[in-house]
Amino acid sequence: MATNDFQRQQAASGLDQLAALVRAQSWKQDGTPSLPPTQSAVLRMLDGAGATLRAGQVAERLGVSAASLSDSLKALEAQAWISRQPDPDDGRAVRLALTRKGRSVARRLNDPGRGLVGLMSGLGEQDLGALLRVTQLLVYEAQQQGLANGPRTCLGCRHFQANAGGEAGKPHFCGFIGKAFGDPELRVDCGEQSPAEPGAVQESVMRFRRMADLRAPAGGPQKATP
Amino acid sequence: MATNDFQRQQAASGLDQLAALVRAQSWKQDGTPSLPPTQSAVLRMLDGAGATLRAGQVAERLGVSAASLSDSLKALEAQAWISRQPDPDDGRAVRLALTRKGRSVARRLNDPGRGLVGLMSGLGEQDLGALLRVTQLLVYEAQQQGLANGPRTCLGCRHFQANAGGEAGKPHFCGFIGKAFGDPELRVDCGEQSPAEPGAVQESVMRFRRMADLRAPAGGPQKATP
DNA sequence: CAAATTAGTTAGGACTCCTAGTATTCGCGC
């Protein structure tokens, strides 16, 4: 349907603008040293992950080539924000860890009010949930198209049960933590994420999609599934 | 409240990942010439705008410096996709226009199924509307923080009346086209957008935000027919 | 009309990202 295509274009355009904005703002971080986007992403990832990560893992989740990541690691190491140590289990690999200095920089990046997180201040819980929900679907679609395979989203995790009933406002269920939860609690970088079988994911996605209808009760005859 | 901060962090992280993904995919566009992200953004903008645009306008909307844009324009002109001509009204300025070749390239970028637009295929009208709605709020917040001043969104337009009543599912009203519409019809790059007074915008935002509450609990059906 | 402002370009530098090519290590079959 052409009408719908136009809306998709608008949404794509909007997402594109947001993306540009996100990049730009990472640059001109008001505080301190204005560190570049990729570098801040690496720091945040290392801070978020409890354990040390291997270089290859980071590259994969970020969706950049190993060579490209190596550039950024060099810069980060030069600042003494991370350390590179050989992996005891695999002589080829490298384990990345934050230094104390690096950790404090990473923490500052997640300060509420600063940077990207600050942009979210205008969003209520409803909208926050909607954003996370849409993010899950978009990332899933990107994975389907082979554009990404890094992100650790709920949708696509073996512990995730979309729309499994449960309490009102908490339709999902996570088998790992054993609790029901709603859209605002969806994760995009869950440490416990464990990829499910493609077939199972597909079912999960279908259940997940159906939720939009449930949420707008009086009957959205708005089906659009090209 | 810390709980909400965590959710904002997740949302920020998700948006960040999406942004990275968007960049990456623009790069490795499957079709033909794998043109870089900024260049494709310029082409799409010129294609979208009916008239010719001035270099400064493009730079502002894209949120890049004039110098940076000049780099990209040089590349685009070298490909014979755009032409630069002196503005008859202002000898300092330059007017940009797509060449025939450039237009066909631009059209290909908006092909449904390709690129970013293709990612939207997994989203129903509900979710599409939610994404556009959130985009409006995030862009507004970014503008507030001085991170952007380019985007031509409904929120912030003098013709826009958020939550003005109207039919069910079409709570908004645009004074320019004189019609009611819903979230899925929100625009992020409207050609007719005309910035409203800051005070008026603030009121508009407040009305707009309230909508999330109205929609969630026992909300109305979501009808949308452009 | 001179001075300040504005639009756009060039110059130089930093960061990101890619493809290739290289060295080291791991797993496996023999």
Place this chain on the structure above:
DNA sequence: GCGCGAATACTAGGAGTCCTAACTAATTTG
């Protein structure tokens, strides 16, 4: 044990993006 292909990370070289500063040319202002 030994070699061979695969995997991991790094280096080199090149393109694109983006910035600040310095510059030219045209416009506006006092």
